Amino acid sequence: MIILCLLLLLSHAAESLYMGTTLDDCYAVARSFNNTCTQAPKAPAPWTSTFKSITQSCPDTRTFQLKSCQIVVMLCVSCSQNATTGQVRMRVQTNGLPRGHCYGGQCPAQRKIDFEVDFNKNVSMEKAITFRSNNQFDDKACSNMSLKVVPTWTNLKVYEDGHQMDDIAGIAINGGIIKAPIVKYMMDPYFPTFTLGRNFTQSPTFDTCLGFVDEQSTYGYIMLSPCISNSSMIAQNRSCGKDPFCSQDIKNHSLYFQNRQERVLGIAKDGHIIQSPFFYEGSFIRCTNLDQCGGYFMEQQTYVYTWSNIFPYSMTCFGPGSQPSVYTARCSENTCSGRYLMEVGLILMALLQFIILI
Ligand SMILES: *[C@@H]1O[C@H](CO)[C@@H](O)[C@H](O)[C@H]1NC(C)=O
Ligand SMILES: *[C@@H]1O[C@H](CO)[C@@H](O)[C@H](O)[C@H]1NC(C)=O
Ligand SMILES: *[C@@H]1O[C@H](CO)[C@@H](O)[C@H](O)[C@H]1NC(C)=O
Ligand SMILES: *[C@@H]1O[C@H](CO)[C@@H](O)[C@H](O)[C@H]1NC(C)=O
Numbered sequence: 001m002i003i004l005c006l007l008l009l010l011s012h013a014a015e016s017l018y019m020g021t022t023l024d025d026c027y028a029v030a031r032s033f034n035n036t037c038t039q040a041p042k043a044p045a046p047w048t049s050t051f052k053s054i055t056q057s058c059p060d061t062r063t064f065q066l067k068s069c070q071i072v073v074m075l076c077v078s079c080s081q082n083a084t085t086g087q088v089r090m091r092v093q094t095n096g097l098p099r100g101h102c103y104g105g106q107c108p109a110q111r112k113i114d115f116e117v118d119f120n121k122n123v124s125m126e127k128a129i130t131f132r133s134n135n136q137f138d139d140k141a142c143s144n145m146s147l148k149v150v151p152t153w154t155n156l157k158v159y160e161d162g163h164q165m166d167d168i169a170g171i172a173i174n175g176g177i178i179k180a181p182i183v184k185y186m187m188d189p190y191f192p193t194f195t196l197g198r199n200f201t202q203s204p205t206f207d208t209c210l211g212f213v214d215e216q217s218t219y220g221y222i223m224l225s226p227c228i229s230n231s232s233m234i235a236q237n238r239s240c241g242k243d244p245f246c247s248q249d250i251k252n253h254s255l256y257f258q259n260r261q262e263r264v265l266g267i268a269k270d271g272h273i274i275q276s277p278f279f280y281e282g283s284f285i286r287c288t289n290l291d292q293c294g295g296y297f298m299e300q301q302t303y304v305y306t307w308s309n310i311f312p313y314s315m316t317c318f319g320p321g322s323q324p325s326v327y328t329a330r331c332s333e334n335t336c337s338g339r340y341l342m343e344v345g346l347i348l349m350a351l352l353q354f355i356i357l358i
């Protein structure tokens with residue numbers, strides 16, 4: 001058993017897709033985005049007519065009038081290097097409308113996002129976040145302000161053209177917004193619990209891409225979107241509730257259409273990469289592999305988040321977290337604490353066996 005454990009640990013460490021901090025590394029990540037602009041990845045696009053857009057026609061299924069909306073998509077992810085400091089920075093510009101798929105519901109409005117941040121900065125455990133109790137963790141994880149404050153060492157700059165980003169975790173490779181896990185109701189919107197005594201009266205209506213249109217009429221995802229890999233297999237012009245496969249098992253729907261590969265799915269507001277929930281060899285990244293913020297170290301100092309079908313879906317805090325996921329959020333039924341404790345038990349048992357053997 002211990003050999004099996006060691007083998008698993010080693011295979012994960014040895015084969016991960018390493019992403020460094022150089023300008024070329026940044027270009028490679030910027031090219032993962034389905035940019036509409038011609039300037040990417042070497043330069044940002046000015047918010048003028050020279051910012052090339054593409055137009056998608058989608059039905060407005062909410063009105064039943066078969067009215068269609070023209071969705072104008074603008075996405076430009078670029079990199080630069082500061083001549084004095086050598087720091088590589090990534091600029092992310094999107095109008096918040098994802099490229100390559102439609103929506104189930106009303107036509108969403110544009111939401112201009114424009115920020116620049118130190119790219120994939122090396123982090124050390126000195127900056128790690130520690131939670132002292134489950135209550136303290138709940139206060140963070142179950143709040144819609146959890147991702148409001150970005151650490152200053154990321155040198156995040158929000159351009160004036162962009163709107164506020166308090167509710168945003170990051171931007172997906174199709175330009176869509178990855179929202180913070182808690183939107184408004186202080187509950188996991190897919191799997192609410194009632195243990196905190198909060199009155200959860202309304203959940204947003206998710207479409208089959210698992211995105212939703214918020215009160216500002218802008219579009220965003222929380223759970224990993226099945227439309228990020230290959231949207232052609234998904235009937236996009238309806239809500240999840242009206243799709244048998246989606247409504248029956250939303251978590252399976254989220255994962256089923258993914259390419260089971262370790263790859264870039266987006267960029268977080270703090271400049272760290274958001275990965276697919278798979279290791280290099282295709283196995284699913286589980287809570288046990290993640291720290292309390294929802295990220296993990298790919299290499300010594302390379303810290304990444306995963307986008308998955310388990311709360312917090314993207315991240316609870318800007319990591320690293322100093323602890324593995326020991327605390328679970330009481331505002332979600334979709335965590336995997338039980339499994340963590342079970343596996344710790346198994347490892348302890350294996351260690352004991354090992355000790356007894358020698
Ligand atoms: C380069 O970095 C320095 C120090 O952070 C800053 O003052 C300067 O504005 C930066 N240059 C550019 C072109 O961003
Ligand atoms: C980019 O989006 C277009 C649709 O607008 C799609 O046809 C194409 O496959 C996408 N490219 C990548 C690399 O995802
Ligand atoms: C980040 O860490 C890696 C490995 O420790 C190192 O090779 C690289 O030069 C570091 N980058 C910066 C910008 O310090
Ligand atoms: C959090 O929720 C409160 C109450 O619903 C709301 O006023 C506030 O705007 C929300 N904040 C964010 C960042 O969504």
Ligand SMILES: *[C@@H]1O[C@H](CO)[C@@H](O)[C@H](O)[C@H]1NC(C)=O
Binds near residue numbers: 199200
């Ligand atoms: C929950 O909130 C709704 C609307 O705000 C209200 O109508 C309902 O009575 C509340 N339920 C409880 C149990 O407090």
Ligand SMILES: *[C@@H]1O[C@H](CO)[C@@H](O)[C@H](O)[C@H]1NC(C)=O
Binds near residue numbers: 229230
């Ligand atoms: C997407 O799915 C369709 C239907 O199964 C398939 O023909 C196509 O090759 C897939 N595209 C990618 C990029 O995986």
Ligand SMILES: *[C@@H]1O[C@H](CO)[C@@H](O)[C@H](O)[C@H]1NC(C)=O
Binds near residue numbers: 234235237
């Ligand atoms: C919705 O999508 C289905 C297949 O994905 C298609 O058959 C149908 O015509 C679409 N409806 C509208 C109103 O576009």
Ligand SMILES: *[C@@H]1O[C@H](CO)[C@@H](O)[C@H](O)[C@H]1NC(C)=O
Binds near residue numbers: 249252256
């Ligand atoms: C997900 O759905 C597919 C297709 O129906 C099924 O084969 C698979 O067993 C399901 N996976 C889980 C974990 O339920």
